[in-house]
Amino acid sequence: MALLTLQRDTTQTLTEQLAARFATRIRDRLMAPGTRLPSVRQCAALHEVSPSTVVAAYDQLLAQGLVEARRNRGFYVRDWTRKPRSAPDQKAPEASFSIASSDPCEARRLNAPISASTLMRGMFHSGSDRPQPGMGVLPPEWLENPFMATALERVSSGRGLLDASIRYGDPQGDATLRRVLAERLTEQGIDATPAQVVTTIGATQALDIVSRTLLKPGDTVMVEEPGWSVEFARLSALGMRLLPVPRLASGPDLAVMARYCEDRAGTPEAPRLFVSVSVLHNPTGFCLSPASAHQLLQLAQQHDFHVVEDDTYHHLAPDHATRVAQLDGLQRTIYVSGFAKILAPAWRIGYLAAPPALIEPLLDTKLLTTLTTPTLLERALAQCIEHEQLQRHAERMRARLAAARTRSVYCARAAGCRFVTEPAGLFGWIDTGVDTDALALRLLDAGYLLAPGALFHATRTPSTLMRINFATAQQPHFWAAFQRARDTMVKAP
Template sequence: MRTVPVDSTARHPMERILTPGSDRTLVEQIVDWYAARIDERLLRPGSRMPSVRQFAAGHGVSRFTVVEAYDRLIARGYLESRRGSGFYVRDRGDGLAPRAADAWAEPAGARIDIGWLLRNMFRKLPAQNMPGGGVLPTDWLDADIVASGLRALGRQGATPLLDYGDPQGFGPLRERLRQKLAEFGIGARAQQIVTTNGVSQALDLIAQHFLKPGDTVLVDEPSWFLMFGRMSLLGARIIGVPRGADGPDLDRLQELAQAHRPKLFVTVSVLHNPTSTAIAPAVAYRLLQLAERFDFTIVEDDVYGDLHPGPAVQPCLRLAGLDQLQRVVYLGGFSKTLAASLRVGFVACEPGLARALTDLKMLVGLTSPELGERLVHRVLSEGQYRRHLDRLRARLAAAYEPALRAVERLDMRPFATPGIGMFVWADAGVDTTSVAQAMHERGYLMAPGSLFMPGQRPSTWMRFNVATTCNPRMLADLQEVLGQVRARAGVAGA
């Protein structure tokens, strides 16, 4: 078989991935870069690597650095050394157990859909290479809060953690959540709150309770992509309601409700994902009237709501506060603010529904993990969480304007500029799926607009995470890719 040397200077210049001042060593950066491209099948089995001398001279590193990086890649099963010939990408279809990352490797030309984004969210890319991610970088979060909470729980003894927890959720946490909701003007008793394994499970339980095949669900368009796939699996029909800067288009919602008699409308009142906008009071009141008139339940997802700086900056009215949980089901959680792996979410709703959801929760998963719930309770009770949120809000506010300006310099038009929240939603003028595919080949995770549309139809929009958007190398690559896509599409000014 003819072998072709892999010259990374040609297609993937090494200066793009060797980051001066990085907390990773040069060896680690080289290993991670090549491992990712082999996992993604961008470097094929049998391809010859640059020689140690060639690599060192071409990229300004020592030969010792290259040798150590190649040795690590050999140890991990990525490369093999052939005496007198050099280093080659190893064919790992020889009975070796694949690495966990292999299971997520994308075949060439893989379709970008909800599954693609979910798989790539777990690729462990550097945060600065994930402008399409939906979480804050780990170095923005406070690991000490989590660690100190775990140590404190350990000192209390493990006995309470050895049995099943309360099916409805850890009682003291539900009481603390009742107090938290009261701060939003939502009157709920602890008996009306059910904890879940993240907001995703909360939404799943609600869908299973309300929906049967053929039922219609209305959602914001654009909106959080994960709900589309799960509700579609239940046989529901998902229809989008256009989202404006002040909330859903109520005229269109009324038309759809009259024609389809939906069971649910899933929306966001505060820090909407992906636009970071808020629902206006007049829109909120009329929306509740439409829900009453056409007999549908509103599911209010407030998972990003804790990042909102308050009504002095932007309206932060919750539908559940107006409705007092009569026709609104409220969802919240802590994965976006404390830790992505801390899967503690909750549902607040009317008492009968809370009982039904608790029964369903036991059927599908017994109880939610009480260790995480006890940890969140401790953080909420000791005042650490409020101070942590203040720091996150300030940091997001400082990051928003630079991210917005960076997006605008790419000749992308923002949907809105609220100046707060985690996201900028911007129009590139061309189908962003092809942009995301090209950027993926360069080692970046983007979030094209098609993933936020029911049916995943083509879209010119793209979501940017303000915490991870100002990476100069990423922006330079994106500028180049956008220019190429626009030129192919014949967009003026490309």
């Protein structure tokens, strides 16, 4: 996949190489169902082959059932995992989001050309060992540290390993870790007791537990746009209707939220939940203002919906950043966070803090899905937090990220990109001037995986925007490949 050109000195023909390259990307989910292949002319110019070679390669893909030809429109990736059309009663339903338009009186169905699994496969399995500018996490080498192994060894000594292995742990989570988390939340200005904390298998499971507990299929959920498509797809898979709320620098567009609530008041379509990344929002980097947080809570109280505050990036956030849960005292807010982004992705430890009345229902949902969470890892994490090792590690990560952000911003601007939002946190939200879906396909040949702007919009429309990871987008060789690909697109007829 990292090859820049097709090879002319091999036993494989150019047609076979080109078809194999596309087939590999489709099977690895780097080209999602619904993706349009380059036109024959564009593909021939890109790979320096004749149009007849491209036609023959596309014919091979058609024969393998990986693409479909649409009359006068070109070739598109088909969902090759679905059952054949000859068995309509067994046909799997196409993935789709249930989206309510910005006009509160109108709803529409959107067939999603990309699924949550496609996103995750693409984001974490790029097919190249180069730093990936579209990644959603810090590089693994940044997270290396000696203290996690030491903590795990300490809690495993004596009967620790045996006791944590032969019986289930506390369904609500290890008592020591819940106490430590409650103390840290209180220091952060979020008044919580250990009884209000439930540990989870990562922040993603915490979000899922909340959704399954508070919602039923057909309920309406307000989500931020731009936002993360995995969350869109997850809620859609549960049968929810989504209302996109534009994300502004100060917070969600409260006027849009108020219109949604007022026009649906007293009906089954009234919003039940609002999901927000209030601090270092993904992908914009925006942080919530105190005034917006206060008005959001007033709206939630008036229209009787809960706020789910996903604080996934809080270890990278500036001191004294505003959280909704700080002002709310965990009355209408459910606070969610985890440690995958900063410390131990594979440990999969997250948590939620909720109003006391919701703890038992949330715990019931956790029991029905995973029973308990890994006690040994939770005890080791508690030690890392108590001994201030996590805090010192986070401080090092923030300093390292700040330096990487400076270099990435310089490179992006030198490459002719414009930052749509002020650079902050882990991600940059930039305008490239070209369709980033098409750009992403071109850069796969150079071994780079992008995060095109269309991924972050529920309507999945073409976009010139792109999210970059400051930690992995600071290498000049990526930006050189980026400029070559973009210049080729600009010059293309």
